[in-house]
Amino acid sequence: MKHINTISGRSLKSTIAKGGCGECQTSCQSACKTSCTVGNQKCER
């Protein structure tokens, strides 16, 4: 595309099928301890 650069074409919807396994890190155990930040956590799959 000439006008648009898609830097993430991920479809969140598609993560529902295999998602929710619950294996990923609890966000507050990473660094924050005071401010919930889930979007920067890693998926375990």
Next chain:
Amino acid sequence: MNMHMFQMNGKNIVLDVNSGAVHVVDEIVWDIIKLYEDKSLELIIDDLKNKYDESDIVEAYKEIQTLVDNELLFTKEEELDINYNPQNIVKALCLHVAHDCNLKCEYCFASQGDFKGQRLLMPLEVGKRALEFLVENSGNRKNLEVDFFGGEPLMNFDVVKKLVEYGRELEKKYNKRFRFTITTNGILLNDDNMKFINENMDNVVLSLDGRKEVNDRMRKTLNGNGSFDIIVPKFLKLVKLRGDKTYYVRGTFTSYNLDFSKDVLKLHEMGFDSISVEPVVASPENDYAILEEHLETILNEYEKLSSKYIELKKAGKGFEFFHFMIDLNQGPCLIKRVVGCGAGVEYMAVTPEGDLYPCHQFVGDEEFKMGDIFTGVTNEKLREKFKRANVLTKSECKECWARFYCSGGCHANAYNFNKDITKPYKIGCEMEKKRIECAISIVANGC
């Protein structure tokens, strides 16, 4: 809100909220998108023909249409029916191994370490039982997390060591994997415990606020002196010995250092490359609390930091700032993004006596006691309340573009400010939104 458009660090960025797609667009697409839902192509051409050639408008419009057809732009919200954790699995514990501290930080949410109760160390037997409770309640989850927290956990380090050893036994017996982490103020660090920490902890969080004067104003020793000169050499040594293993130097900023980007950069300059500096959690009556009137300064500060962050990364001198980290392609699934941090459901805090609370921030507030590790969760009503508090049920989150990134924010912040875990803490929301924008703009700049 299904779309979020913002301009930062030289980029026009369009976030399609429901798909999670992110696009960097030129000026013509930026202008067309603003009109796209309300006007036909003919009317858009009419509106923009004085600014752009008609052929360019048509070309850009077609590109937008392609994305819409592929559900990457103007994507409608899916009906989500999430039955969160019906088996009541618990997979992470914050273990308060010491309700005591050897610093008296002014802003401490734990009331200088004792959480408004007695100064206590967790007995080994309580710690062991906590690990057993975790294994028993973990269902089919393989990865279990235990954070050694306080107060100051190094004040009870023998118990920490024995609990790690016990955890390794349980891992083998039950086919689990414990990820141990520790959060420390560094005062008691020495060669022995550094070695143990580096060998056994998946992550270590080192508390340090940044510039010496900023750190020492809040993080004081028991006799009132600053802690900076004691802890910095120890932290540097630990990090050097740690190699590639994960750690964070974690600071807190308050109304006293609204220019906190200087603290982040100072930490980097000192030799740390994995940094988190976060806003203080404090009621408005405290002098150091973050208030609405500070917000504009703070948001500008985040943006300023993001520009510097890009500059340093591009110069090969980059570092990681926790709140600017975002993985747009491999991040958490939608379900995780909806349910949030898991406090009070899959994540709980354990006091030295063995009492269970939804998370470390609620410890000491009797109203939030969930049960204990000997009999399990007895306050089912409370667990249900936490289970239901998510971005689909919180009215303010439903319409917010950032809902799948902050996941409803921190329950404790919501409760501290609004006495209701379902009513998000507004100042926190504004800061989080800015941090997400900064993080995306950093990716958009190829960093």
